Amino acid sequence: MVGALFLLPLMLSTFVIHHLSVANGVSIYGEKTVLSLHKFQWKQHSGIPNCSSQKSRRENGATILEMKHRDYCSGPVVDWNEKLQKRLISDEIRVRSFESRIKNSVYSGIEDQIPLTSGIKLQTLNYIVTVELGGMNMTVIVDTGSDLTWVQCQPCKLCYNQQNPLFNPSKSPSYKSVSCDSPTCQSLQFATGNSGICSGNSPPICNYFVSYGDSSYTRGDLSRDRLILGTTSVDDFVFGCGRNNRGLFGATSGLMGLGRSDLSLVSQTNSLFGGVFSYCLPSTDDLASGSLILGGDSSVYKNSSPISYTRMIPNPQLSIFYLANLTGISIGGVKLPDLGNNGNGILVDSGTVITRLLPSVYRAVKDEFVKQFSGFPLVQGFSILDTCFNLTGYEEVNIPTLRLHFEGDAELNVDVTGIFYFVKTDASQVCLALASLSYEDEIAIIGNYQQRNIRVVYDTKESKLGFAKETCSFM
């Protein structure tokens, strides 16, 4: 299969320039960053990608897994414009599913069949890693928004097409099924929203079911086997052996759940990695690599700015998710005054693409951005994005910087590749890559587009989240 290459070489010139403009005798300090458009390309990759070839290594007690965009595993892109646009539409479905979990949400009537604690709309889950399970290589999608790790499993009743061979329990001497009366089976309720179901003979084994809200699901036996992450071995790792799976999981073998409940990979490897993981998402969808690092030794990070930490804030309605307290936003170095804050916190998610802000906050950001990015023709919006420009014909543009501030003086400086979303490949519709929620009481979300080239640290032990600048690569 010929894979797709989405070449977005915007990282070429990412230095920040400062310029001083004088209007009516008042000095306005506008902090800008250079976005190169002239080498903007949308190409097909000619090589044959191998889904199971993501690398890994161990360094100073941390395990480092190579992370790639999952387009690497899927077929060639026929129409880039269509692909870019579809991604935005499915992103909105994931967000609605999150919102439906908050009490009194307008969406809760529509989608209240969605379990409280499962990942949503997998089409938008973009990043993959390769691990070894029961002696077989498995390439799985990484999701911080769900808990149970699972793979498609033989014998399979219903399986979607995947690139690598299916997991085969009978070939693994270390495979065990989980019994129905075990506490592990009972923890399914909290981790997946559905309790375990007993089936089979003596002793009855535990069956799991996870529904992802977009008619994707996985169903099968709750099992244990040896998981190898890089060179680190995790014996008796609990996972789902999926015998009935449907959905948009690309050509991958399944999913890795990095949420907060007992069944997540983070909890199960707590004694090995201390409940700390981090990732760096590459800025392109092509062969570029990022990394998923398990373990908290920050000496293995390649960050070029200090890690800026903020407290994880609790929200009983969203207990498996990672939330922070967003306290401010700066556009071009101008800090917006008194942002609205509904007390819900902002969800940091690896699966949502575009950051969602409360309507009042989005309006303030938009107004300031348009004010500072003046002189470029505004064009109509697309889907969730409503601040769009026609940049056809420009080689490069100076765009205002975007910085998120968090409780405890922490900051996330959005990389230049995370500020604009290209709806059209000819740059005739390039949009500010932020969107508004519909209501002030919804939950704001930091999407993966704004996390590119950032080391994002999840420390569940000290209950904190960290952000640092890093040019993502596996090496």
Ligand SMILES: *[C@@H]1O[C@H](CO)[C@@H](O)[C@H](O)[C@H]1NC(C)=O
């Ligand atoms: C991918 O790589 C793995 C290990 O490197 C190899 O076993 C497998 O045959 C390769 N698959 C394809 C489709 O080339």
Ligand SMILES: *[C@@H]1O[C@H](CO)[C@@H](O)[C@H](O)[C@H]1NC(C)=O
């Ligand atoms: C799994 O992948 C690694 C790296 O590509 C390779 O070295 C190893 O031989 C593979 N293992 C199996 C069992 O295919």
Ligand SMILES: *[C@@H]1O[C@H](CO)[C@@H](O)[C@H](O)[C@H]1NC(C)=O
């Ligand atoms: C967020 O931080 C602000 C400023 O420090 C504080 O006033 C507010 O109570 C915090 N919100 C939450 C939900 O903790």
Ligand SMILES: *[C@@H]1O[C@H](CO)[C@@H](O)[C@H](O)[C@H]1NC(C)=O
């Ligand atoms: C964008 O700008 C170019 C160059 O100025 C122009 O030719 C083109 O018609 C514009 N496209 C749209 C959609 O406005």
